[in-house]
Amino acid sequence: MLPIQLFLRYADNRVFTAVGGCTVAWFSLKLILSVWRGFKSYVLSRPLGLATDLKKLGAWAVVTGSTDGIGKAYAKELAAKGINVVLISRxxxxxxxxxxxxxxxxxxxxxxxxxxxxxxxEIYPRISKSLQGLEIGTLVNNVGMGYSFPKFFLEIPKAEEFFPNILNVNILSCMMMTKIVLPNMLERGKGAIINIASASGMQPAPLINIYAATKVFMDFFSRGLQVEYGSKGIIIQSVLPFFVTTKLSKFRKTSLFVPNPTQYVRSALATVGLEQRTNGCMSHSIKGWAVERAPEWLKNKAQLQVANNVRKYYLKKYANKKKE
Ligand SMILES: NC(=O)c1ccc[n+]([C@@H]2O[C@H](COP(=O)([O-])OP(=O)(O)OC[C@H]3O[C@@H](n4cnc5c(N)ncnc54)[C@H](OP(=O)(O)O)[C@@H]3O)[C@@H](O)[C@H]2O)c1
Known part of the structure; x- marks a missing residue:
């Protein structure tokens, strides 16, 4: 007789009730804890000052990709906290x-x-030299590039150029910048490294596939690094935004689910020290919670359909432009 048959034979209703009760209690507890965490990070943190005081980690912050969008907002919000900023862009x-x-x-x-x-x-020795002697408490690995519009893998133009470019900007920069600033942070026993990944790395993202895959790297790299260095006083945070109104996303109008960079970064900074992995603001976290629980087939179908509609829109737009 199989163990499951034996169990069913001898178990009575009380066992089933107990197992069912424990399961409901477990899921309820998990739900309550995640609601509490969200409430603490997005509602209580700013008024009560619960996030890590980044100024105490060092006098300087470094932000890559800081002339626009999310990076510029990080640079300005860190400066608003009285932290000197090194701006790195092209x-x-x-x-x-x-x-x-x-x-x-x-x-x-x-x-x-x-x-x-x-x-x-080859570009990093110059960056390293420019940062020498600065007490860097915070590094924001923000620089990133994506697609001009969604495309199937084989449609990517000038792939021989695009592939190394996107790997260098989205992945290599994160590793190299971390390699430059982390030793000094470790010597001082404190520091924060904030890596701007993307919610597109939370599930397969057809038609922006390579971009999303680079963001999976960033998220995984951050989580592993946190395990390696978290106990040595270093905070590594992985930030996974959905859409924010920037040049890269091409969203211009803000809405409940699409904040502007300042709104987004103010909220995300209030989670440093509280959340190791975050969607950054309340509306994005609610979306992230739903995405993580939706069935894979449904997500894939919906993503493909939406991305393909956007692709068709741009193909038509560029075809019309060519005709003019
Ligand atoms: N916006 C979103 O909805 C969204 C969602 C998820 C994740 N993210 C991530 O958030 C990060 C910032 O994105 P964003 O939307 O703020 O982008 P953005 O508005 O396009 O700004 C990108 C910044 O990076 C700089 N940059 C771009 N390519 C560079 C290069 N090759 N070398 C040096 N600097 C370069 C840009 O400089 P220039 O001003 O000279 O172009 C600009 O300062 C990215 O990692 C992106 O993947 C954004």
Whole structure:
């Protein structure tokens, strides 16, 4: 007789009631705990100052991809906390403008480094040299590139250029920047590394597949690094945003589920030290919670359909432009 048959034969209703009760209690407890965590991070944290005080981790922060969007918002919000900021992006003019904007709005120092992260390991000695002697408490690995619009894998134009570029910008930069700042953080026994991954890395993302795969790397890298260095005073946070109104997302209008970069970053910064892995704001976390629980086939079908509609829209738009 199989163990399950034996169990069914001798178990009476009380056993089933107890097992059912424990299961319901377990899931209820999990739900209550996640609601409490969300409430603490997104409602209580800012008024009560529950997040890590990043200024105490070091006088300087480094933000990659800081001339626009989410990176610029991180740079400004960190400056608002009284932290000096090193801005790293590719265009010197834009960097100087953002540095000027930050210095005139907040009483902090800035430093700019113009670098194109599509480059390989050869670009990092110059970055490393520019950061020498600075007490860096916070690193925000934000720089990222995506697709101009959704495409099937074999439709990607100039793949020989695009593949190494997206790997260098989205993955190599994160590893190399971490390698540059982490030793000093470890010596001081404190520091925070905030990695901007993406919610597109939470499930297969057809038609933006390579972008999403690079974000899976970033998320996994962050989680592993937290296990390696968390006990040594280093906070590694993986941030997984859904849409935010930026140049990259092409969303212009804010809505309940699409915040602007400032709204998003204020909320995300309030989770540092509370959440190791976060969707960054309440509406994105609710979406993330649902995405993690939805059946895979449903997510894949819906994602493919939405991405393909967007693809068709852009193909038509570019075809019309060519005709003009
Ligand atoms: N926006 C969203 O909805 C969303 C959602 C999920 C995840 N994310 C992630 O959030 C991060 C920031 O995205 P975003 O939407 O804020 O992008 P964004 O508005 O396009 O800004 C990107 C920033 O990175 C810089 N940059 C881009 N390519 C670079 C390169 N090769 N070398 C140096 N700097 C470069 C840009 O400089 P220039 O100003 O010179 O172009 C700009 O400062 C990315 O990692 C992205 O994957 C965004």
């Amino acid at each position: 265009s010197l003019d834009k960097l100087k403008n953002v540095a000027h904007e930050i210095e005139s709005e907040y009483r902090v120092q800035t430093k700019v480094v113009d670098v194109d992260f599509t480059g390989g390991t």
